[in-house]
Amino acid sequence: MNDCLFCKIAAGEIPSTKVYEDDAALAFRDIAPQAPVHVLVIPKKHIGGFSDIEGEDDAALAHLWRVAAAVAKSEGIAQSGFRVVSNCGKDAQQTVSHLHLHVLGGRALSGEMA
Ligand code: 5GP
Numbered sequence: 009m010n011d012c013l014f015c016k017i018a019a020g021e022i023p024s025t026k027v028y029e030d031d032a033a034l035a036f037r038d039i040a041p042q043a044p045v046h047v048l049v050i051p052k053k054h055i056g057g058f059s060d061i062e063g064e065d066d067a068a069l070a071h072l073w074r075v076a077a078a079v080a081k082s083e084g085i086a087q088s089g090f091r092v093v094s095n096c097g098k099d100a101q102q103t104v105s106h107l108h109l110h111v112l113g114g115r116a117l118s119g120e121m122a
């Protein structure tokens with residue numbers, strides 16, 4: 009996916025502030041943070057969004073959630089609490105079509121989901 013922003017970030021073609029990386033996943037700071045901690049966790053494999061998840065992605069996605077949990081711990085928000093969000097499609101205002109988990113914390117978040 010040559011034209012995918014997060015594929016380019018995963019490939020190191022566009023710089024990012026990485027907080028975790030392994031063969032299958034990358035976590036980096038959101039360029040426009042909505043909370044004191046706002047990290048994006050992506051699979052290195054291109055998956056457009058939640059609607060594009062397929063059975064072959066099961067292991068990669070389980071890994072993604074574990075990386076999100078590890079990031080929360082390493083960012084120091086595991087005890088205070090945090091939110092994991094993934095927007096899918098137009099109504100959810102997904103702006104980058106490469107599956108990503110937002111890990112948000114470091115302040116009291118709104119009680120509502122949106
Ligand atoms: P979405 O709106 O698709 O759920 O989330 C996309 C996120 O990517 C947004 O929070 C936005 O701030 C972030 N973002 C967009 N472009 C870049 C970029 O070039 N670098 C980084 N680190 N984050 C980006």
Ligand code: ZN
Pocket residue numbers: 009012013014015016053054055105106
């Ligand atoms: Zn991509």
